[in-house]
Amino acid sequence: xxxxxxxxxxxxxxxxxxxxxxxxxxxTVVRDYEAMSCRAADVVVQAIQAHPDGAITVxxxxxxxxxxxxxxxxxxxxxxxxSRVQIFCLDDxxxxxxxxxxxxxxxxxxxxxxxxxxxxxxxxxxxxTTADPHAAAEQYERxxxxxxxxxxxxxxxxxxxxxxxxxxxxxxxxxTRVIDLTQESRDQNAAYYEGAEIPxxxxxxxxxxILGAKRILMIVSGQSKSEIVRETxxxxxxxxVPGSWLxxxxxxxxxxxxxxxxxxxKE
Numbered sequence: 193x194x195x196x197x198x199x200x201x202x203x204x205x206x207x208x209x210x211x212x213x214x215x216x217x218x219x220t221v222v223r224d225y226e227a228m229s230c231r232a233a234d235v236v237v238q239a240i241q242a243h244p245d246g247a248i249t250v251x252x253x254x255x256x257x258x259x260x261x262x263x264x265x266x267x268x269x270x271x272x273x274x275s276r277v278q279i280f281c282l283d284d285x286x287x288x289x290x291x292x293x294x295x296x297x298x299x300x301x302x303x304x305x306x307x308x309x310x311x312x313x314x315x316x317x318x319x320x321t322t323a324d325p326h327a328a329a330e331q332y333e334r335x336x337x338x339x340x341x342x343x344x345x346x347x348x349x350x351x352x353x354x355x356x357x358x359x360x361x362x363x364x365x366x367x368t369r370v371i372d373l374t375q376e377s378r379d380q381n382a383a384y385y386e387g388a389e390i391p392x393x394x395x396x397x398x399x400x401x402i403l404g405a406k407r408i409l410m411i412v413s414g415q416s417k418s419e420i421v422r423e424t425x426x427x428x429x430x431x432x433v434p435g436s437w438l439x440x441x442x443x444x445x446x447x448x449x450x451x452x453x454x455x456x457x458k459e
């Protein structure tokens with residue numbers, strides 16, 4: 193079901209109630225990008241208030257930027273406390289360090305970790321430069337388990353339906369691993385880096401890892417995502433559209449999108 197609101201999730205009168213039947217995802221449609229960012233920040237804060245020592249994973253890219261600004265503002269106002277939260281990075285390019293131009297971790301540090309004063313010891317970085325990335329990916333999975341599993345996974349949705357860097361062909365049981373990137377994803381992400389060459393491989397948290405989270409939040413914005421949103425949420429579950437596997441999460445999944453991103457959905 194789709195609920196049209198303003199995105200002020202802590203104010204039911206302004207937003208309208210978030211509607212979702214038991215066992216089915218909650219789809220929340222808000223007026224614009226700012227409202228999407230606000231609602232996303234609400235969900236993150238709710239999760240860490242309920243589990244101050246819990247583990248979460250968060251994405252990078254243009255979509256979550258507003259959410260990070262909202263979270264940083266709340267941290268500085270004293271309305272959110274990330275001092276004990278364990279943050280697991282979602283994905284990054286193989287061989288890249290946060291000092292390299294083409295680094296997703298670098299974006300996360302600049303937009304959230306540093307301005308939010310997140311303790312460095314609480315951040316689990318993707319092992320992109322290890323001599324044995326396959327073994328390191330398996331160790332990353334173990335670290336998530338040792339942290340008690342993910343309380344919340346925040347993800348975006350790529351134009352080809354990818355979640356994190358789970359490209360088309362990824363199944364619902366996949367775990368953190370090295371993956372070959374499609375040219376479409378490389379071309380899309382090149383826009384963030386002023387001409388820097390985008391590596392052909394990445395390490396990504398798997399769909400199975402994300403689906404194991406106690407709560408999943410997918411955030412989507414913009415008309416350009418409307419058709420892939422429709423395929424992801426109303427089409428068959430298929431590895432051709434990796435995001436469609438999130439339907440398996442049922443009521444644990446909330447999708448927050450602005451009206452443009454939701455425009456191809458029917459009531």
